[in-house]
Amino acid sequence: MTVFVIRRLMQSILVLAATAVIVFIGVYAIGDPAEMLIAPDATAAERAQVEASLGLDKPLPVQFLAFLGNALHGDLGRSFVFNQPSISLILERLPATLELALVAILIALVLGIPLGLIAGLKPRSVTDETIMTGSILGFSLPNFWQGMMLVMIFSVWLGWLPSSGRGPTGHIFGIETSFASWEGIRHLILPAINLALFKLALVIRLTRTGVRETMPLDFVKFARAKGLTERRVVLVHVLKTIMIPLVTVIGMEIGSLIAFGVVTETIFAWPGIGKLLIDSIMRLDRPVVVAYLLVVVSLFILLNFAVDVLYSILDPRIRLGRN
Template sequence: MLGFIIQRLLQAIVVMLVISVLVFCGVYAVGNPIDVLISPDATQQIREEAIRTYGLDQPIWRQYVDFLGRLIQGDFGRSFVFGSPVLPLILSRLPATLELTLVAVVGATLAGVPLGMYAGYRPDSLAARAIMGVSILGFSVPTFWIGLVLIFIFAVQLGILPAGSRGETREMFGVSWSFLTANGWQHLFLPALNLALFKFAMMVRLARAGTREIMLTDTVKFARAAGESEATILRRHVLRLIAIPIVTVFGLEFGSTLAFAVVTETIFSWPGVGKLIIDSINTLDRPVMVAYLMLVAFFFILINLTIDILYVALDPRLRLKAAS
């Protein structure tokens, strides 16, 4: 197992290095931040001084080498717009996005997997058809439209839930969290529901397909012949066999939601990383953009590493292969 983890870590380092080259060159090849940061009426001397200050007078390969040297030390540079270190700036917004993502993806999984298993176990029942109908809705309707409808119904018409902001927070481990207060949950519910609908639909369909396939296998037939109850069969055999694809989708959806919750955060004025990135793109704040994309890549690699380890834990065949 240790050798397996070390091998994956070495692969992760190589992938991060390649991504750093692609991200840096891609971001620094787009636009000229001086045109945004400096007034068009500024003199040529002021423009040249600003270019030297931000290191933009150096060739791109030299800028990348300097960036990589700072990155190894944990320094992502300073924001052109805010004038502060980039990493603390992003990390100050990250808990809000992380909280929203966790509630949405975990909630969608906890609701979607049991309902999907039921829909696969009783595919012709009225409840199963209703579950699949809701999943079709989750796949078909755009996220931004669902968000606007939720605001119109629950905030405007009924007036029972707030339409935006994060609400009251409480600190835990030095970080402010909304889920620790009742008012915070009121503000968290609508954006989390908006994010969760697509994930819920995906989990329902994945669990339903896996359950229908496994219920026809010899494993279930032997379990029934041994006198096991249907609930035990679903819990011990079916859920265990569909766990690997569910873990895969959970990890990928968690990473993608964490990285791209921009639309939901914008609609509900959620003060997460998404709003910061939109502002950085508009102002060509390159250090913030590069740091964000690097952190997204790091999270995806970390999630994939975790999934690989869970694979080994869930599948005995992989454990034997990793031990050999």
């Protein structure tokens, strides 16, 4: 286990370094932020002064080395636009996104696993067909359209839920969260459902397929032959088996929810990092974009690690650190 963690850590550092290079060069290629920041009527001298103050006058390798040196000290640069450290800009907004993503994945799992089980246990029944049709809709209708429909139905027509913004937040165990007040929860419901729908469809399908594949196996029949109740056969023998592929996929999906919740955050004006990223790209705010991508990559590395550990807990055939 220790060997595994150390090896994984080394790999992570390599991945981060590679990403840093790619991202830095990529962002450099998009365009010159000075064009956006400096008024068109500025003189050449003013221009040169701004470029020098931001370090934009130096050649790319020098800029990169400077960035790398600072990054090692935890400084990922200052936002050109906000004149704040970019990492603190991101961390400021990360909780809102994390909360949204976690609630969404929770909805997807809590609804998706039972629905998938029901569908898989009674294949081709009316219940199964209904659930599967629903999941096709969840899959194929564009996310932004689903979001707009949710707003239309629940905010405009029924007037039950607010359509935009994050409600009041409070602190529970020192964590800033919408769950502190009913109003906060009300603001969270629609965006969370919007973000969850696609994942819900995915979880349903994964679970159903898993059940269909596992049910005919000998060990399920043997479990029945032992006289176990159908409940235990399904909830212990079958479910534990299908959790293994499910965990792998869900782990990565959490990452993508956090990193790419942009559409939902835009529709519901949710003040998360997705929105910050889009704004920063538009303004060519390089330090924020670079910092954002590095944070996201770190997040994926962490999730990947968590999945591997969970995997070894769920599947006794896999022991970490042994070849």
